[in-house]
Amino acid sequence: MRDFIIFGKGDFADIIRYIIEEEMQRNVEAYMVNKKYLDMEVYCGRPVIPYEEAERYYKPSDYAVSLGYEAHDMYQTRERLQYELSKKGFFFDNVISNTANLTNASLGHGNIIMQNCVLAPFSKIGNGNVFWATAQVQHHNILGNFNCIAPGASSSGYVKIGNHCFIGTNATLKNNISMADYSLIGAGAYVSENTSEYEVVVPVKSIKLREKNCFDFMR
Secondary structure (H helix, E strand, O other): OOEEEEEOOOHHHHHHHHHHHHHOOOOEEEEEEOHHHOOOOEEOOEEEEEHHHHHHHOOHHHEEEEEOOOOOOOOHHHHHHHHHHHHHOOEOOOEEOOOOEOOOOEEOOOOEEOOOOEEOOOOEEOOOOEEOOOOEEOOOOEEOOOOEEOOOOEEOOOOEEOOOOEEOOOOEEOOOOEEOOOOEEOOOOEEOOOOOOOOEEOOOOOOOOOOOOHHHHOO
16 A cells, blocks of 8 residues: 655644554655745654655655645635646545444545544545544435535435535534535534525524523522
């Protein structure tokens, strides 16, 4: 199996390295970053190389890459990076926690699936998606590419999620609905109907009880 090179450094890259080395029992050989952010030669005991010249340091066909840079632009940057690195010849393996349950799920390339996720039977997953811990995708779901499924988010059966969607923490998607490209679903939202492109769905906002304290409810 190929050793990994992680794009990016920082907390998200640390999580990816942990899954690769501690749970998948594979090796992270190096990190790469854009040359303008190359402010150190070593990170976590591995060399850091310039992204623009990565193929000069490591033969692309010998290494897998994972994107340890999350990007907060509905994963458009992640799509560009995966495309550019694939053109250089690097392969995008899936990074999958050994506690995830992927019974009969179909996967593309470059997905990251963290601890205790469930991808139920007959689900079909595209490329470059990130499933944070405890996310659940139920049976016969179809997900496109470069979506973020946040911790605790869950979908019922026969849900379709397009590309570049963000499904927030503990959000719930009703069965038989479709999330259009670039849908943003806020934390804790319940979505019961189809969305349109670029649509934002959020729940009613929680409020502070400013004239109460915790002991008022403990009698």
